[in-house]
Amino acid sequence: MGTVACVTDATIIVDTPDGKSQTIVLAPDAKYTRINTAIRLKDIKMGDQVVIQTSEKGDQLTALTVKVGVSGTHHHSGLSN
Numbered sequence: 170m171g172t173v174a175c176v177t178d179a180t181i182i183v184d185t186p187d188g189k190s191q192t193i194v195l196a197p198d199a200k201y202t203r204i205n206t207a208i209r210l211k212d213i214k215m216g217d218q219v220v221i222q223t224s225e226k227g228d229q230l231t232a233l234t235v236k237v238g239v240s241g242t243h244h245h246s247g248l249s250n
Contacts, residue, residue: 173217176210181232183219193221193230203237213237 171183174190182192201208213219213235222234 170218170220173213173215173219175215176213178210181213181219181221181235183221191230193223193232195235196224196231196233199232200234201237202234208237 171185171191173181174184175182178195180192180194182190184190195210199210201210201213203212217237220236221232223230223232225231
């Protein structure tokens with residue numbers, strides 16, 4: 170879980186609860202939701218709380234799903250490194 174610091178067409182930068190910043194590449198087929206409703210990437214704004222499911226290849230994290238406006242525990246998000 171983290172807070173969106175910046176979002177572009179290719180990446181999302183998330184500030185994690187431990188004070189770190191994590192840059193995550195957005196998969197071309199990534200899914201975006203807000204409270205179980207599909208949204209578009211452009212609907213994600215700086216300051217949104219997110220949980221991101223990622224895949225990892227080397228040092229690069231790639232977002233598969235981005236859930237906005239959620240709280241609590243998260244599945245493998247790559248944000249707790």
